[in-house]
Amino acid sequence: MEHRFWQQRWEQSQLGFHLSFVHPILKRHLVHYALSPGTRVFLPLCGKTLDIGWLLGEGYAVVGAELSELAVAQLFAELGVEPTMSEWEGGQRWQHGALSVFQGDIFALTPAALGAVDLVYDRAALVALPPPMRDAYASQVLALSGAAPQLLITFEYDPAEKEGPPFPVLPAEVARHYADTHEIAELSRKDVLESSLNFKEAGVTRFVEVAWQLLPRPA
Template sequence: MNPEFWHQKWHNSELGFHLPQVHPLLQRYLGELSLKAGQTVFLPLCGKTLDIGYLLEQGYRVIGAELSDKAVTELFDSLNRQPVITDWQGGKRYQHGDLTVFQGDIFLLQSNDIETTDAIYDRAALIALPDAMRERYARHLVTLTDKAPQLLITLEYDQQQMDGPPFSVGELQVRSLYENDYRITPLSRKMILDHEPVFRERGLTALYENAFLLG
């Protein structure tokens, strides 16, 4: 997918993927990752999610990766943090205290950039990528974090009824991408179409939200 697509989304404030609250499934299942205070959670393609503030409040260190510089700037502004900005090989690094965000191309991010990762929280990264990019992304994430346990949230629907993004990623595809590296535990599957009228308007007759623990 052309990076310009996402830059344009942020430029036009077309942010249907941005939730106005902390994700309920993160609050419900964060404990499944068995994290200790001070440990590090990595958020790929993090945007300006409110989940970051929540994780920081729980006492965790957060590292994010995000393509859009506008998203990263708005994230730090929302947290009332003035970051130190430096260069890395894929873009700009924004850092303040226990929060670091790598703005730029996530595929250029290396394990020595982020050092130790204790867990991954993927709420909208895998489903933002077309099928042709998901295998590359999954392999990169596994290598980047040394198979850190992962809380993964996906959407699932009939892809013939609507073009992504977000794309449909069900349990079978999660297993095909990750089962060689993780034990995959489905945590929940819930029909959410009644709460997502925009997707009904786009032609969907069913929309499920799934949560998985990869450990």
């Protein structure tokens, strides 16, 4: 999936993936990670999610990676803060207080540039990518975050009924990407078809949202 695809989605305000509320899974399950104040949470392909403002309000530091400059500009505008900007090799770093966002190609991001990661919150990143890109993405997240815990959200549906994104990611694939480094536990599973109008109108019969807890395996 080319960069231009996502740039056009933002330019044309085709933002079906953007929720107008803080994700209930984040609010419900973050407690399982027993994070300390100031913990640094990494959101890959973060868009302008309202989850960022909620995390900041809860006292966490947030670092995001997002391709679209328009998305990042809208994020800071909606938070009502003026960022400072600096260059990094993949684009621009936008920063205000405890929030940093690396605007540009996540595959150009390095652990040294990103800094410490205490939790990866993958709400809509893995599922946004077609199968050929997901192996590289998962490897990059591991390279950037090491064995940091993850809160991962995936979807399950019949791809013959509708083409993604978001794409279906089944448990076997989650294990393939992360089982070598993390212990994986299912936190919740819910059919959210009734609130996913694009999928319901397309004739999808089952659209299941799954939350996963990934904890680092003991050394």
